[in-house]
Every structure is written in C-alpha cells, then in structure tokens.
Amino acid sequence: MARLAQTAGLTDVQQEILSTVRDFVDKEIIPVATELEHRDEYPQAIVDGLKELGLFGLMIPEEYGGLGESLLTYALCVEEIARGWMSVSGIINTHFIVAYMLKQHGTQEQKDHFLPRMAAGDIRGAFSMSEPGLGSDVSAITSKAVKDGDSYVLNGQKMWLTNGGTSSLVAVLVRSDEGHPEGTAPHKSMTTFLVEKEPGFGEVRPGLTIPGKIDKMGYKGVDTTELIMDGLRVSADRVLGGTTGRGFYQMMDGVEVGRVNVAARGCGVAQRAFELGVRYAQQRHTFGKPIAQHQAIQFKLAEMATKVEAAHAMMVNAARKKDSGERNDLEAGMAKYLASEYCKEVVEDAFRIHGGYGFSKEYEIERLYREAPMLLIGEGTAEIQKMIIGRRLLEEYRFQG
Numbered sequence: 001m002a003r004l005a006q007t008a009g010l011t012d013v014q015q016e017i018l019s020t021v022r023d024f025v026d027k028e029i030i031p032v033a034t035e036l037e038h039r040d041e042y043p044q045a046i047v048d049g050l051k052e053l054g055l056f057g058l059m060i061p062e063e064y065g066g067l068g069e070s071l072l073t074y075a076l077c078v079e080e081i082a083r084g085w086m087s088v089s090g091i092i093n094t095h096f097i098v099a100y101m102l103k104q105h106g107t108q109e110q111k112d113h114f115l116p117r118m119a120a121g122d123i124r125g126a127f128s129m130s131e132p133g134l135g136s137d138v139s140a141i142t143s144k145a146v147k148d149g150d151s152y153v154l155n156g157q158k159m160w161l162t163n164g165g166t167s168s169l170v171a172v173l174v175r176s177d178e179g180h181p182e183g184t185a186p187h188k189s190m191t192t193f194l195v196e197k198e199p200g201f202g203e204v205r206p207g208l209t210i211p212g213k214i215d216k217m218g219y220k221g222v223d224t225t226e227l228i229m230d231g232l233r234v235s236a237d238r239v240l241g242g243t244t245g246r247g248f249y250q251m252m253d254g255v256e257v258g259r260v261n262v263a264a265r266g267c268g269v270a271q272r273a274f275e276l277g278v279r280y281a282q283q284r285h286t287f288g289k290p291i292a293q294h295q296a297i298q299f300k301l302a303e304m305a306t307k308v309e310a311a312h313a314m315m316v317n318a319a320r321k322k323d324s325g326e327r328n329d330l331e332a333g334m335a336k337y338l339a340s341e342y343c344k345e346v347v348e349d350a351f352r353i354h355g356g357y358g359f360s361k362e363y364e365i366e367r368l369y370r371e372a373p374m375l376l377i378g379e380g381t382a383e384i385q386k387m388i389i390g391r392r393l394l395e396e397y398r399f400q401g
C-alpha cells in the first residue's frame with residue numbers, strides 16, 4: 001500500500017469499499033485510460049463496472065436502494081478514481097450532485113421517482129448553471145421559465161454541461177419571475193427544474209436540444225455540451241422542492257459538496273503524478289546515476305509529496321466537517337483552492353522530471369498535464385474560492401472595536 005495520503009479513523013466498511021475501488025482502478029482504469037483519452041472515447045465498460053460496484057448510489061440513502069455512505073467515503077473513492085483517470089470521476093460527479101440536491105431539497109414524490117433509479121445508475125444526472133455569457137456570476141443567469149397553466153415554458157441557452165449528452169436527468173437553473181415581485185434580488189428569483197430527457201445528441205425532447213460534444217484540451221472521454229431550450233415545457237411538479245425561487249440556494253448547496261469532490265480529484269491526479277515522477281526518477285540515469293540521486297530532483301519529489309499530503313488532509317477535513325452536520329463552506333473552499341493549485345504544481349514537476357519524454361503521448365504524464373487545469377476552473381475558479389474564503393474569514397474574525 002502507498003505511504004502517502006492515508007486516512008486515519010476509517011471504519012471497516014469504508015476500508016473495504018476503498019480497497020475494492022482501488023483494485024478496480026488499478027486493474028480496469030489505469031491500463032486503458034490513456035488510450036481511451038487519446039481517442040476521446042466514452043469509457044462504457046468502466047461505467048458499467050462502476051454501476052456494478054454500486055458507486056452511482058454511494059451516498060443515496062439505503063431506503064432508496066443506495067449505500068447510504070458519507071461524503072468522506074465518497075470523496076475518498078473519487079480520489080482513487082481520479083488517480084486512475086480524472087474523466088471517470090467527472091462522470092459520477094454531476095450525478096452525485098444531482099442526487100444530493102434531490103435528497104436534500106426534493107419533494108417526497110421526486111425522491112421516490114428519481115433516487116432508486118439513480119442509485120442503480122439507470123438514471124444519470126447532469127447539472128446546469130453556466131451559460132455562454134456567465135459562469136462565476138450565477139446571479140446573471142438569463143435563461144427563463146414562464147408559468148403557463150400547470151407547467152412552465154423554458155427558453156435560453158446553457159453551456160458546459162458535464163455529462164450533457166449521456167445523462168437522462170438535468171438539474172437546470174433558470175430565472176423564474178413568477179410569484180416574485182419586481183425588484184426581487186436576482187438569486188431569490190431562480191428555480192431549479194428537474195428536466196428528464198433521452199440520452200444522446202440533437203433534439204432529445206421537444207424544445208430541448210443537446211447540439212454535440214465540445215472539443216476540449218483534456219478531460220476527454222466524458223462529454224461536455226451546450227443545452228438549448230426553445231419552448232421546453234416542464235410540468236410544475238418538476239420544480240425541485242415544489243416551490244419556485246429557491247434554485248440559487250439549492251445549487252449552491254450542491255456546489256459546496258461538489259467542491260470537496262473537486263478537491264478529491266485534485267488529490268487523486270496529484271498522487272498519480274507523484275507515482276509517475278518518483279518511478280521515472282529512479283529509472284532515468286544522467287551523469288552516471290539515477291536522476292533521483294541528484295539533490296535537485298529529490299527536492300522536487302519532497303515538495304510534491306508534501307503537497308499531496310497537505311491537500312489530502314484538507315480535503316478529508318472538509319468532508320468530515322460536512323458529515324458532522326456543520327457548515328463547511330470555508331473548509332470546502334480552502335480544500336478546493338489548495339488541492340487544485342497543488343495538483344497543477346505536482347503535475348508540472350512530474351512533467352519536468354520526465355524531461356523530453358513528458359512531451360510524448362506515450363507517457364501518462366502528458367495526459368495529466370492536460371487534465372490538471374480543468375480543476376482550476378470547475379466548481380468555481382481560484383478567485384471565486386478566495387472570495388468565499390475571504391468573506392467567511394471576515395465573518396468569523398469580525399473586529400469588535
């Protein structure tokens with residue numbers, strides 16, 4: 001077992017789940033990841049395997065057919081999966097956020113309708129806040145829902161939906177002015193709609209089009225799409241929680257657990273980069289000895305391992321805080337910020353250790369080098385994390401003079 005990124009105090013069940021996932025990653029993901037990624041191919045066999053392991057229902061309560069596990073168990077599994085291939089963790093991440101939002105905010109009918117099939121992986125979730133004109137500034141959303149009898153008519157364009165094509169349920173955040181007087185704060189006039197659709201591309205439901213996959217520099221295999229709503233009719237019972245005007249808070253709650261998840265991905269990718277770097281450093285010789293024997297390279301390895309340990313500790317702390325029922329926005333923001341920055345730095349160092357070969361597509365580090373930047377952006381950029389952290393610190397350390 002690896003020495004780094006150990007987690008103290010896990011139960012027997014947690015250890016068993018993690019060892020099963022680690023085994024799956026080593027045998028089923030790592031050997032095929034780079035080839036699939038270069039072909040931008042959806043990893044169907046891996047997804048089927050994850051389904052069998054029950055990972056799509058890991059945090060869904062047992063009464064709905066899930067495993068009812070904690071955020072910590074989930075995050076540690078994500079860390080393992082991202083160590084194998086970050087795109088695979090992306091496939092479960094949006095599903096997990098939508099299931100979490102349903103569990104926390106859904107009506108009883110919505111939970112009964114969606115959660116058992118989500119736990120089985122038969123319904124797969126995507127979530128959609130971003131639009132072509134905005135990502136960080138969610139309050140500027142322009143997509144709109146207008147009430148018409150017993151349903152709502154949705155119009156607008158969404159951007160950057162991870163799993164937009166492969167999902168069959170999208171949680172979509174739109175502006176809904178119905179029932180909210182003129183001048184209501186933007187975030188109080190937003191609603192999350194649970195939009196069911198066929199997987200695939202083109203017109204997947206009347207009024208709803210998924211145009212195709214966005215061509216990305218990395219994070220391949222998993223589909224990222226736009227979503228166009230043109231007179232999309234959604235019945236009122238598909239308003240998340242049954243009441244309009246709560247969408248912004250529901251989404252922010254989802255994004256908060258998503259941040260722990262992105263931190264976990266950063267930890268996993270950094271661990272893999274360290275593994276690759278420390279192995280290569282002992283194989284490659286220059287000036288008569290393995291490069292690992294040059295102090296400059298040893299220092300790099302020392303810095304990389306220290307970053308892997310620090311990011312893992314902060315990620316675990318943020319997950320445990322949420323599991324204890326406490327507010328964790330400060331810890332999640334810090335963990336996401338630190339883990340994604342460290343991930344980029346550790347990957348860069350592993351790349352440098354590989355010399356020219358790091359630039360060759362034959363070496364795994366080339367893939368990691370294109371994947372790490374996504375973590376700097378997804379679930380809120382570094383600047384947005386620092387805004388959240390800064391605001392929370394000023395609340396906690398309010399000057400009483």
Ligand SMILES: Cc1cc2nc3c(=O)[nH]c(=O)nc-3n(C[C@H](O)[C@H](O)[C@H](O)COP(=O)(O)OP(=O)(O)OC[C@H]3O[C@@H](n4cnc5c(N)ncnc54)[C@H](O)[C@@H]3O)c2cc1C
Pocket residue numbers: 094127128129130133134135136137159160161162163216219224374377378379380381382383384
């Ligand atoms: C591969 C991929 C997958 C994604 N998946 C999803 C998904 O599934 N669902 C979804 O809804 N979205 C998704 N996103 C969108 C992602 O959340 C946004 O890209 C991200 O929030 C940043 O928004 P933006 O791209 O509009 O950048 P902008 O908000 O335009 O920001 C541009 C730059 O300005 C900085 N900035 C912005 N505001 C401030 C400020 N107030 N102070 C200082 N600096 C600021 C930002 O940090 C950034 O550096 C995905 C993005 C990518 C790349």
